[in-house]
Amino acid sequence: MQLQFEYTEKIVAAEKYFDISRAEIVRVLSDTRECELTCDFPLAGITESGPDTVLLRLNISCTHRTLVESWTISLKMHKIRIDGIDFQAVYYDRDKKRHRGWHRNRWNSADEEANKHEPLNGFDDINSIEEFVIRSLKVMKVTLNSQDHGSTRLWDD
């Protein structure tokens, strides 16, 4: 089986469904500060040969409770980040131009990693995990299960 990085841009641009509710993600992040989710992304319509699906991982981290600027989200395939959002006080884009703030880590097919930083608007006023999850998943085209079944035993495991 071959690594399918040639389809990465199509995967990033496509809607990706993770079978978990937004409320559940917020509950997990509020408690454990990080959350890793997986989905079998169907490759129908993206490639005509090879496997039917590819495993995608979504990693969300809200390590510091109040310092929103340390929070990150990333989408990984074959254990490599293919898309993501985070904040840096100083960073440089591909043209060596200096920037500050929230940005998207865009896929760079030449380097086969998401190292192209693209400034991102609409994140500066985020103050809660829920806002961060809503906005970042919208940008990254991640959809979730609209049904929240909740769990009172979440922290007993």
Added chain:
Amino acid sequence: MAALDCGTIKQGLLSYFQQEISIDTIRDQCAITLPITTLDQRLVTIYVEKRTDDFYLVHDGGKTVSELFSLGIHLTDNKAELFSRMAKSLGIGFGDRLFQTGCKVGGLQQAIITVAQCQVLAMTDVLQQKPTLEDESMTSRVRRTLDEWKPKYINKIEPNITVKGKHDKHRFDFVSYPKPKPPHSTVAIKILAPSHSSIWQADRYGFFVLDIEKTLYAKWKKLALVTKSESWSESALKLVSQLSDETISVESGEEEQIERILPKTMTQLSKAS
């Protein structure tokens, strides 16, 4: 050999730092970015919080652990212990997922440099990151195994079958429908990964099974396929097992066992009345 002018080098270095060090205010904290690059190609930023008149907290904002996690490197107990020892040997601490230290105003410069140093050292695991073809996804493996298994008495095997329970809709990953004669059972497969919490997943599965009770789907034989079974708690596994006609549990790295176990279990469930 020309004489080396160390004074000029020092002046040049000071001037470089003066130009490149960036200081910003973020949520009432001083964010100091140094011209030092981590192995994941970030400039190191250190946060300074004023706690009392002459006491400051200097930390990395949790960015180190956060960035490692976003690259798929988890903070295991061993790694936390290593970070703790690393921080301690440099005179600071690692706690609550932060490299941090407290100091008075006179100690700020040293504290800032040390927190920066820890941030750089902590990212060495990034060097071990390389593209790895993850094992064939479980859905893909099950689909292939079922296609190979399909005996003559099976009419069709369909993926992603949505069923309506009393309160909600649910989805089986695969359903095998038998031909009318001779009579066999319909077998429905649910693949259960531990997700972020195995008990959460088991509870969710429990709701699914109980919600389709007293519907026409209750007659279907339920096969739960539990992946990464080493990550499941005993109580979660027990719950899944009690609610299923059959359970197959596979540990990480043992996924190929599915190709051996699944056909036998499918035959057994299909023939069960």
